[in-house]
Amino acid sequence: MQSFTPNTLASWDRFTRGNFINSLSGFKSTHLIGTTHENGVYNLGLFHNVVHLGADPALVGFVNRPREAAPHTLTNIERSGWYTMNAVTEPMVAQAHQCSAKYPAETSEFEAVRLEVLLRPECPAPFVSASPVQYAMQLVEVIPIRHNGTFLVVGEVKGVWLHPGLLGPDGFIELEKAGVVTSSGIDSYHNTRLISRFPYAKP
Numbered sequence: 001m002q003s004f005t006p007n008t009l010a011s012w013d014r015f016t017r018g019n020f021i022n023s024l025s026g027f028k029s030t031h032l033i034g035t036t037h038e039n040g041v042y043n044l045g046l047f048h049n050v051v052h053l054g055a056d057p058a059l060v061g062f063v064n065r066p067r068e069a070a071p072h073t074l075t076n077i078e079r080s081g082w083y084t085m086n087a088v089t090e091p092m093v094a095q096a097h098q099c100s101a102k103y104p105a106e107t108s109e110f111e112a113v114r115l116e117v118l119l120r121p122e123c124p125a126p127f128v129s130a131s132p133v134q135y136a137m138q139l140v141e142v143i144p145i146r147h148n149g150t151f152l153v154v155g156e157v158k159g160v161w162l163h164p165g166l167l168g169p170d171g172f173i174e175l176e177k178a179g180v181v182t183s184s185g186i187d188s189y190h191n192t193r194l195i196s197r198f199p200y201a202k203p
């Protein structure tokens with residue numbers, strides 16, 4: 001096998017190192033996170049470091065880069081306490097990727113990439129109308145990861161909206177049916193295909 005030491009990685013430029021380490025941890029769920037700035041501008045950022053933290057209470061976390069690198073989503077969440085998570089599908093992949101660009105705070109990514117805003121009375125943050133899996137999140141906790149200046153943002157699910165036909169009888173959401181994509185590295189997106197579902201494993 002090819003082997004790599006920390007010294008090898010340190011000798012690479014930061015983009016090569018970033019691609020390598022980002023794809024190393026595998027395929028990730030790809031979400032557009034919608035927030036509202038204090039001045040009313042709707043912000044949309046692309047995030048794939050998303051993690052299930054527990055079902056009762058229903059908690060989902062995501063990792064936000066250091067504040068200087070990705071300031072808007074985090075600040076808007078801290079100030080308003082609310083955000084939306086919207087699964088990305090194949091037809092919107094290019095627009096979603098464009099939402100990772102560093103637009104100024106007064107520019108709405110919704111307008112910049114032409115994704116339609118959907119507003120709901122249950123949540124002050126904007127949803128992505130085209131997404132088949134949308135959920136409203138209320139902030140629980142922002143946990144600083146001191147080692148590298150990133151943050152684990154923990155939120156509670158306060159409402160879920162699914163396109164019809166995605167929900168199975170046992171509560172399972174069939175994401176691949178909706179064309180939800182996964183991402184690896186920082187610029188590659190992939191389709192998914194169900195291999196199998198198994199019964200609860202016992203020793």
Ligand SMILES: Cc1cc2nc3c(=O)[nH]c(=O)nc-3n(C[C@H](O)[C@H](O)[C@H](O)COP(=O)(O)O)c2cc1C
Nearest residue numbers: 045046047048049063064065070071072073100186
């Ligand atoms: C495929 C992909 C996945 C990304 N995942 C994350 C992530 O999980 N966390 C993060 O902080 N930034 C992530 N980014 C970078 C953000 O999208 C980018 O910093 C964006 O400008 C943040 O927007 P904001 O300043 O409005 O918060 C990702 C970018 C790409 C292309």
